[in-house]
Amino acid sequence: MALRLVRKYTGRFEVIALMRGYHGQSYGSASITGRGGMLREGYGPMPTGASFVPPPYTYRCQFCKGEACCNLGCADAAEYVIDTSTSGKPAAFFFEPMMSAAGQIVPSKEWIHRMVEICKARDILMVAPEALTCFGRTGKWFAFEHFDFVPDIVTCSKGLGGGVPLCAVVTSAEIADGAVAKGYMPFSSHAGDPLLCATGLANIEIVERDNLVENARVVGAYFMEKLLKMQNQYEIAGEARGLGLCRALTGGSSVSIVLMPVRLSTPGSWPRSPPRRTPASVPGP
Numbered sequence: 001m002a003l004r005l006v007r008k009y010t011g012r013f014e015v016i017a018l019m020r021g022y023h024g025q026s027y028g029s030a031s032i033t034g035r036g037g038m039l040r041e042g043y044g045p046m047p048t049g050a051s052f053v054p055p056p057y058t059y060r061c062q063f064c065k066g067e068a069c070c071n072l073g074c075a076d077a078a079e080y081v082i083d084t085s086t087s088g089k090p091a092a093f094f095f096e097p098m099m100s101a102a103g104q105i106v107p108s109k110e111w112i113h114r115m116v117e118i119c120k121a122r123d124i125l126m127v128a129p130e131a132l133t134c135f136g137r138t139g140k141w142f143a144f145e146h147f148d149f150v151p152d153i154v155t156c157s158k159g160l161g162g163g164v165p166l167c168a169v170v171t172s173a174e175i176a177d178g179a180v181a182k183g184y185m186p187f188s189s190h191a192g193d194p195l196l197c198a199t200g201l202a203n204i205e206i207v208e209r210d211n212l213v214e215n216a217r218v219v220g221a222y223f224m225e226k227l228l229k230m231q232n233q234y235e236i237a238g239e240a241r242g243l244g245l246c247r248a249l250t251g252g253s254s255v256s257i258v259l260m261p262v263r264l265s266t267p268g269s270w271p272r273s274p275p276r277r278t279p280a281s282v283p284g285p
């Protein structure tokens with residue numbers, strides 16, 4: 001929906017997205033998902049229009065490797081991609097303020113603010129997909145609030161429905177009305193479904209009533225303390241990171257992840273013939 005919205009509103013079709021970013025498996029969202037392999041293989045060409053820029057992933061960064069701190073080389077590279085691989089004026093930049101599926105990668109404020117500058121200079125809308133991070137899970141209502149910036153469009157799902165399939169694209173009246181005036185139709189069979197919307201509202205009421213945003217902040221800080229302890233204690237541990245209750249502890253670069261078939265409780269039940277996976281030595285996310 002957000003992809004169609006930015007295209008209709010701006011009249012432009014190119015977009016920028018992050019390598020390693022995840023947006024889903026429909027052709028539209030897969031086209032801005034920065035992952036290859038099994039998510040692309042066998043599905044034919046994706047809709048065109050997306051160019052990918054490096055993520056702000058300091059732990060495994062190619063740009064500031066060996067340097068004491070981030071040099072914003074990934075933001076420079078993003079600008080370079082925009083200016084060399086697009087018309088120079090894409091419609092939008094889709095980026096998760098905290099990259100959830102990529103492994104809870106938290107960018108620096110400096111990176112976000114530099115990307116805001118780059119996008120502003122080219123009239124590129126900033127879209128913050130907050131499927132997983134919305135409605136309190138990071139210790140603030142939205143992950144973008146951690147970085148002192150306000151995106152033009154926010155998308156929400158998991159944290160909005162709290163278990164029921166519900167999503168929303170949130171934007172200003174200017175963008176919403178502007179797109180509708182150009183013929184944008186935000187309809188589908190279940191758009192505005194009263195039952196689902198009531199569930200979403202109830203979910204938000206519960207988050208408010210039980211002070212769950214603050215809870216995510218406080219318990220998340222405790223969780224992080226424990227993860228940091230593990231990071232320092234175990235050689236195989238890489239980086240502890242995340243926001244609120246969305247946290248990760250990665251494997252270090254020399255860790256071997258051995259993929260093994262899982263036997264379910266009933267002998268002989270799935271998987272009958274184990275998936276053939278060779279032990280792989282791969283860096284964690």
Ligand SMILES: Cc1ncc(COP(=O)(O)O)c(C=O)c1O
Nearest residue numbers: 022023024096100101129131132
């Ligand atoms: C930011 C973001 N967008 C989209 C999705 C896709 O959700 P689904 O595959 O359930 O549609 C995810 C799932 O993790 C996500 O984190």
